[in-house]
Amino acid sequence: MIPKIEKASKEEIKAFQEEKLKDTLEYLNEKSPFYKRFFKENNINVLKIKKLEDLYKIPVTTKDFLQRYNDDFICVPRAEIIDYVTTSGTLGDPVIFALTDNDLNRLAYNEAISFECAGVKKTDVMQLMTTIDRRFMAGLAYFLGARKLGAGIIRVGSGIPELQWDSILKFNPTYLITVPSFLLKLIEYAKQHNIDLKNTGVKAAICIGEPIRDQDFSLNILSKKIKKDWDIELFSTYASTEMSTAFNECEYHVGGHHHPELIIAEILDENNNPVKNREVGELTITTLGVEAMPLLRFKTGDMVQANDEKCKCGRNTMRLGPVVGRKKQMIKYKGTTLYPPAMYNILNNFSEVESYVIEVFHNELGTDEILIKIASDNISEELLLDIKDHFRAKLRVAPKLEYASSEEIQALRFPPLSRKPVDLIDHRLQKNK
Ligand SMILES: [Zn+2]
Numbered sequence: 001m002i003p004k005i006e007k008a009s010k011e012e013i014k015a016f017q018e019e020k021l022k023d024t025l026e027y028l029n030e031k032s033p034f035y036k037r038f039f040k041e042n043n044i045n046v047l048k049i050k051k052l053e054d055l056y057k058i059p060v061t062t063k064d065f066l067q068r069y070n071d072d073f074i075c076v077p078r079a080e081i082i083d084y085v086t087t088s089g090t091l092g093d094p095v096i097f098a099l100t101d102n103d104l105n106r107l108a109y110n111e112a113i114s115f116e117c118a119g120v121k122k123t124d125v126m127q128l129m130t131t132i133d134r135r136f137m138a139g140l141a142y143f144l145g146a147r148k149l150g151a152g153i154i155r156v157g158s159g160i161p162e163l164q165w166d167s168i169l170k171f172n173p174t175y176l177i178t179v180p181s182f183l184l185k186l187i188e189y190a191k192q193h194n195i196d197l198k199n200t201g202v203k204a205a206i207c208i209g210e211p212i213r214d215q216d217f218s219l220n221i222l223s224k225k226i227k228k229d230w231d232i233e234l235f236s237t238y239a240s241t242e243m244s245t246a247f248n249e250c251e252y253h254v255g256g257h258h259h260p261e262l263i264i265a266e267i268l269d270e271n272n273n274p275v276k277n278r279e280v281g282e283l284t285i286t287t288l289g290v291e292a293m294p295l296l297r298f299k300t301g302d303m304v305q306a307n308d309e310k311c312k313c314g315r316n317t318m319r320l321g322p323v324v325g326r327k328k329q330m331i332k333y334k335g336t337t338l339y340p341p342a343m344y345n346i347l348n349n350f351s352e353v354e355s356y357v358i359e360v361f362h363n364e365l366g367t368d369e370i371l372i373k374i375a376s377d378n379i380s381e382e383l384l385l386d387i388k389d390h391f392r393a394k395l396r397v398a399p400k401l402e403y404a405s406s407e408e409i410q411a412l413r414f415p416p417l418s419r420k421p422v423d424l425i426d427h428r429l430q431k432n433k
Helices: 010-031 033-041 052-057 063-068 101-117 137-149 161-171 180-192 221-229 340-348 381-395 406-413 427-432
Strands: 081-088 094-100 125-128 152-155 175-178 204-207 233-240 245-249 263-268 280-287 298-307 331-333 336-338 355-362 368-375 400-403 424-426
Touching: 010 033, 010 052, 010 263, 010 280, 052 263, 063 094, 063 298, 081 101, 081 137, 094 101, 101 137, 101 245, 125 137, 125 161, 137 152, 152 161, 161 180, 175 180, 180 204, 180 221, 221 233, 221 340, 263 298, 331 368, 336 340, 340 355, 340 368, 340 381, 355 406, 355 427, 368 406, 381 400, 424 427
Parallel strands: 125 152, 125 175, 175 204, 204 233, 355 424, 368 400
Antiparallel strands: 081 094, 233 245, 263 280, 280 298, 331 336, 355 368
């Protein structure tokens, strides 16, 4: 069932959000130590903010504020807090997020309607291949959403292909919730152990953390690789702790649907002005109906492209394309704006490229330079030229490319304190600290 408001006209959605915004502003003005002060310092009279356009009068909230004044964002007494979540902050220390009982209900509702977007029904069983603990919000949200929907859920957690397969064969889940690249590991394991991928009963995967489509919504290289061996439907979902809301693809796979009852979404340029439909900008959000830590015009740091046209599924809400990149990773190279994921996508296309790492730094003129180090068994000038051609065709510019040994790249990709492989080494950020 699609929530009524998501099928309503653009005007109705706007009016609905303006009502909710009014409540949010009054709530913040009364309960949030941070925003009370923020409104005073910026001479904002919340009673005068009536339309979505009026939001531009309020300065944006940055991740730095959230980190610096973390406790001041909490609007409820400690006894009302049920769940504690942390996310990585901008200054090193994690940022604490608190949720009340109502916030958990809101999270369950959000995930239930997002699952429904991907066609999940009460009769479905989902296998959860992400962490539910470790102060992580997403895993808990999936569990609560499945429960609200009445669907079954198997909490296997992340990794361990053997256990995942044991569980798939034992409980016959119809949906998997996973990081898409992990599906490649499952495929590899299945091949090694003669598991018939065509007869698993799995219909689809809800994919988090990595894009599965290009900006034109066609499958990217990763998802083509998955579907070649295992032809299940892939749904992208995009969410963050700060939003406590997901943007989930419907069966038409043309971007993640906005849930207007949960969040106001703005796409802003560098000067915090709205960009035009389908232009890339930073997703900036205002949460609706959040009790413990509501956020107003919070800049997420994610660069996205939005589509405003009505979707064939009947929803009339904005659709977000795959995340183009993180704002702080934006590279201005020879007059062109680039984000690392677009470069990964090109490099992943070459089977001759065994591994790679991208280094970004400032040259003597203070402008951005890119150096891509590549390891390959098949070292040749032709390969470098071929890769450069692909860069020019897709991104209009070709960065510097050079060969390195697999050992060197391995060492760069796995620095001692990192839990995840590093694809991008950004020397620009280190200098700013
Ligand atoms: Zn749709």
